Amino acid sequence: MSKEYTAEEVSKHNTPEDLWIIIDGNVFDVTEWQKDHPGGKKMLQKVGGKDATKFFHKYHEPAVVMRKFGNNFKIGKLSPNPAVATVSANPTMAKIPRITALPTNGEDGEPLEQFGDMIPYADPMWYQGFHSQHHDESHAALRDRIRSYVDEKISPYIDEWEEADEIPASVFKEFAEAGWLPYALGSKKFPSEYAENKHADIVPNEKFDPFHESILGDELSRPGSGALVWYLVGGYSIGIPPVLNFAKDSIKKRVLPDVFSGKKRICLCITEPSGGSDVANLVTEAKLSADGKHYVVNGVKKWITNGMFADFFSVAVRTGGPGMGGISMLLIERTFDGVSTRHIATQGMNASGTALVTFDDVKVPVENLLGEENKGFQIIMRNFNHERLGCITQANRFSRVCYEEAIKWAFQRETFGVKLFKHDVIRNKLAQMACRIEASCALADALVYQSSKMEEDEAMLRLGGNIAGCKAFSTQTFEYCAREASQIFGGLSYTRGGKGGKVERLYRVVRALAIPGGSEEIMLDLSIRQSVKVHQMYGANL
Numbered sequence: 001m002s003k004e005y006t007a008e009e010v011s012k013h014n015t016p017e018d019l020w021i022i023i024d025g026n027v028f029d030v031t032e033w034q035k036d037h038p039g040g041k042k043m044l045q046k047v048g049g050k051d052a053t054k055f056f057h058k059y060h061e062p063a064v065v066m067r068k069f070g071n072n073f074k075i076g077k078l079s080p081n082p083a084v085a086t087v088s089a090n091p092t093m094a095k096i097p098r099i100t101a102l103p104t105n106g107e108d109g110e111p112l113e114q115f116g117d118m119i120p121y122a123d124p125m126w127y128q129g130f131h132s133q134h135h136d137e138s139h140a141a142l143r144d145r146i147r148s149y150v151d152e153k154i155s156p157y158i159d160e161w162e163e164a165d166e167i168p169a170s171v172f173k174e175f176a177e178a179g180w181l182p183y184a185l186g187s188k189k190f191p192s193e194y195a196e197n198k199h200a201d202i203v204p205n206e207k208f209d210p211f212h213e214s215i216l217g218d219e220l221s222r223p224g225s226g227a228l229v230w231y232l233v234g235g236y237s238i239g240i241p242p243v244l245n246f247a248k249d250s251i252k253k254r255v256l257p258d259v260f261s262g263k264k265r266i267c268l269c270i271t272e273p274s275g276g277s278d279v280a281n282l283v284t285e286a287k288l289s290a291d292g293k294h295y296v297v298n299g300v301k302k303w304i305t306n307g308m309f310a311d312f313f314s315v316a317v318r319t320g321g322p323g324m325g326g327i328s329m330l331l332i333e334r335t336f337d338g339v340s341t342r343h344i345a346t347q348g349m350n351a352s353g354t355a356l357v358t359f360d361d362v363k364v365p366v367e368n369l370l371g372e373e374n375k376g377f378q379i380i381m382r383n384f385n386h387e388r389l390g391c392i393t394q395a396n397r398f399s400r401v402c403y404e405e406a407i408k409w410a411f412q413r414e415t416f417g418v419k420l421f422k423h424d425v426i427r428n429k430l431a432q433m434a435c436r437i438e439a440s441c442a443l444a445d446a447l448v449y450q451s452s453k454m455e456e457d458e459a460m461l462r463l464g465g466n467i468a469g470c471k472a473f474s475t476q477t478f479e480y481c482a483r484e485a486s487q488i489f490g491g492l493s494y495t496r497g498g499k500g501g502k503v504e505r506l507y508r509v510v511r512a513l514a515i516p517g518g519s520e521e522i523m524l525d526l527s528i529r530q531s532v533k534v535h536q537m538y539g540a541n542l
Contacts, residue, residue, distance in 0.1 A: 003076035007051070010078070014049030016041065020075075022051040024062070028073045057412060060499070112140045121434040122404035124218070124441060134211055134445055141202035142183075142212055146219040149178060155223045159497060162505060165350045167231045172309075175232050176262020183216045184233040186241045186386030188452060194244075194252065195260035210452045214393050214444075221397035224405075224502035226509035229394055230352035235267030235306025238387045242268075242314045242329055242379050245456075246371040251331060255312060264311040268387075269301040269332075269357055270380060277522040279316070279380055280324040284359065286317035288366075295319070295330060295369070297338075297362040303516070307341050307355025310334065315359070316376055324377035329370035338362035348508030382460045385451065387517045388471040392444045395474040395513050396437065398506050402478075402485035403433045405502050409489055420488065429484045436477040443470050462534055468518060469527030475514040482507045 005027050013020035019031045021044070034041040047055050056062070114129045116122070126132035127143070153174065161167045175181070179198025182191055190197050190208040197205055203212055220229050240259055243252065243266070258264040272282050284299025297317055307313075313332045320326030332339060338360040346354050371379050407430055410420040420426045447467055451459050485503045486493040492500030493507070514520050536542065 004079035005076050006079050011049040016045055016048075019044060019048045021047050021049070022078055023053050023056045023070070025078045026074055027076045027078060028070065029075045030073050033073055054412075112137065115140070115143065119404060119407060121437060122400055122407070125438070134449055136207075138203045138207045139211055139215055142199065143215050143219060145199065145202065146180070146216055147222070149180075150219055150222060154220075154228065158223045158225045158228060159501065161351060162225060162227060163496070167228065167351045172232060172265075173262060180216060181233070181236065181262060182260050184213055184237045184390075185244060186210075186213065186237065186383075186389075187244065191244065191256070191260065194256035210389075210448050214389075214448055217390055217393040218397045221394045222401065224398065224401045224506050226394065226398070226506070226512055227349045227351040230305050230349055230512075233390075234352055235304070235310060236265065237390055238383060239266040239268040239306075239310070239312070239314045241383055241386060242370050243312075243331060245382075246329065246379055247331060248367055251368065255331070259312065265306060265309045266312040266314065267304055267306040267310040268383070269304050269307070269313045269315040271301060271303050271516075273300055273302045273356075277518055280327070280377065281322070282316055282318060282327065284315070284317050286319050286328065286330060286364070288319075289363070292366065294363040294365055297330065297332065297359040297364055299359050301357040301359075303344060303346075304341075304355045304357050305349075305516075306353045307357050308343055308353035310341075313339075313357065314370065316380060319376075320374040326374055327376040327380070328373050329376035329379050330364050331368040331370055332359065332362060332364055333368075336362050336364065347511060348505070349512045378460075381464070382456055384517065385459060385463060385467050388467050388523075389444070389448065389451070391513050391517050392440070392447075392467075392471050392474045395471075395478040396441050396444060398509065398513075399433070399437045399440070399474075399478045399481040402481040402503055402506055403430065403437060405500070406430060406433070406485040406488040409492075409499065426488060429488060433481045433484055436480060440470070440474045440477045444474065465527045465530035465534065468523040468530070471518065472520040472523040472527065475510070475520060478506075478513060479510045482510055 007022070010020050010022055010027055013029070016034065017031065019034065020027060020029050022028075030037070030044055034044050037044050056065075111129050111131050112126065112135065115127045118128055120128075126135045154171070161171075179196065182195040182197065183199075185191065188208075188210060190203075190205040192205050197203070197208075217229070217233070220232065236259070240256075243255060243259075247255070255264070255266075259266050270279060270282070272284060274283065275281065284297065284301065286295040286297045288294075289296055295317070297315070299317070301307075301313075301315065304310075304313075311334050313334070315330050315332050317328055317330055318326050319328040339362055340358045340360070341355040342358075344354045344356055346352075370376070407421070410426050410430065413420045415423070421430075447463060447470055450463055450466075454462065482503065486500075486507060489500035489503055492498060493503040494500070496504055518526070532540070532542070
């Protein structure tokens, strides 16, 4: 049992030779740490014997500092002062009951119980006691479980992984063993034939839907590290659907169990050095061997997420003539002779294993053809909807992280004698961020819902333009929020780590979502061009 001290007892330990402080109701003996304190001895001595909570939160990220240093010096906790009555900080709010809902199956849209810190706009509306037509107890339970996992296993270590430009292999191994990979594959049903549902107690196979995947992506993005999300599910979530949906049964049985369990890794290879968005004109060539048993592949793929770690590559190749009608998809394995990878250093995702992948006379068995020869372009297009929805999910949460960091700082930082939040120019920035975030998230939810109801071919046709437009809007919102949050933090967001560290890091991630999966310019054009084309098919009078 933790020992308790009164504030009066702590106040007596206020000299360099005997220095105690209080942080968040816990008591720390920092006498021995003075010489190692990054801010110097004087800063600690200034708050010796006092409650240093406000001082501490002004300069530090609590979870990181406590994990690295604080817990070593904790000696107890502050005992309550019986002479001080507990009162509501806001008597008016004290009259408002905390919203808790009766159990609901989600069909009537009744609100679920509140979750999180209740900072306005820092979490999706359905987290905060608002009604939702899309989410039920299974979504709430999954959200709770993945957040607990992320808070314990990931968030405290993000800063050091990012600074090292490397995420330990054990992180992926533990993530896979926890059973999260089958939840990020772009399917309407759980792949029970090839994977165990380790979370069936809260998400039974029959209840699994695309919103469960969105929740996983959203919660993985909360630590504010694009590299982390891409390291865990970036290449996997776009590389595995072509195999799951189009590979021969023998290939599925051999490949999928190992990929879903994390024993092997997979990625998608579309983009080439000569171009990205112009998929129809890719040049990596696959020629059928004289005996008809192999495709001989030659070419280079660039900016391949997880390419450095992958055991399998879902690869777009040219097997026929020019244009989209000559493209096929092959599953190429790292063990095949002629496959090599080289790391590409990137602006904001350096730990995600981005690679240049070279195929030099690689012999690929014809059994590894995904779908039909010269019909690979349709596979790519179907896959793009899922890839872009993943980008949207990440961009939306990253926008919320920028906003959340900014509003918290606005309530801590004082300028000209008042909190930043008291300045109307700061409130305007926060309001503009919040409006864009909520609009982007509402559109994303609508698109996930439509994709959950439509067959794949219909979704590819009818939702392609809408999803493309949403991707552009979400990444533009992300860039706007990163900029405005940076302005609110000032110089703190220009240096790595510390109070503005998440915003600085996410600013470097913006381009990684605005360009891959289709650049904003291509996405906006596609959103109009395809939508007009489809609606003319349905009788639009233009």
